[in-house]
């Protein structure tokens with residue numbers, strides 16, 4: 623973390639002195655996280671491309687106000703998340719839509735699996751799942767769940783960092799992650815049965 | 820030790836945050852093959868998610884951002900020059916108008932006789948008196964309304 627911070631400080635100083643190559647390095651280092659968040663929150667490809675540029679232009683404008691309380695990448699992640707939130711708010715798209723029926727059906731599926739002590743089938747499905755199926759099932763989750771799953775499993779960020787990006791308390795964050803994984807697992811099980819793989 | 824099977828959140832906690840698990844949960848896990856299997860499912864799910872390739876934009880983002888920054892920084896000074904030029908121009912125009920008006924006033928005073936000057940001053944003073952009277956009246960009216 624300390625090494626990260628000193629690298630961040632050097633880079634930010636260079637950018638503020640007018641070195642555009644230093645900003646290029648920041649973009650290259652953090653674009654993976656930015657693109658991951660945008661792709662999980664936003665569906666339309668054109669909007670994704672516009673927002674990715676908007677995020678870095680905002681980061682460039684605000685760089686002077688960055689206080690090094692977090693990693694630079696986390697700070698840019700926060701800008702990305704908030705930019706996406708504002709965009710979805712304007713479009714009146716909810717980031718999380720938990721309907722009670724959905725919650726009930728997860729429990730039913732889980733009980734069914736447990737009741738039949740059919741967990742071998744369960745793991746068999748998960749082993750057999752192709753990446754595309756998992757990717758498309760992740761795509762069907764609400765934007766917030768998709769984002770949390772990708773920040774935790776793909777970007778391998780800590781709860782603290784995810785909390786800083788999304789402004790969610792750690793307890794809420796873990797709870798959402800549990801629900802997201804459970805919904806994903808049950809959706810995969812449902813699909814497996816439907817398609818009778 | 821817990822005799823009932825673990826609930827889903829406990830299973831996930833064991834899979835991803837084992838150090839935070841209650842002693843009961845850990846003990847149950849050591850002896851229940853069904854719950855072990857459920858943990859394994861989540862670990863497998865996590866591995867599968869990790870193996871999904873990262874999304875990528877179809878263009879060089881850093882290049883595009885730097886290009887936008889360059890064009891916006893070039894645009895700014897141009898805009899600034901335009902604003903400064905506009906302010907100077909309007910200043911000159913106002914100055915010119917004031918100069919013309921004062922010249923006109925001086926010439927006008929010079930060209931009129933004392934009688935007509937006195938006449939004009941009288942009219943101006945009476946207009947002023949009427950105006951002051953009107954202002955005083957409305958002021959009194961407002962004060963009255965305030966008292967109520």
Ligand SMILES: [Zn+2]
Pocket residue numbers: 823824825847851852853854855
């Ligand atoms: Zn058990």
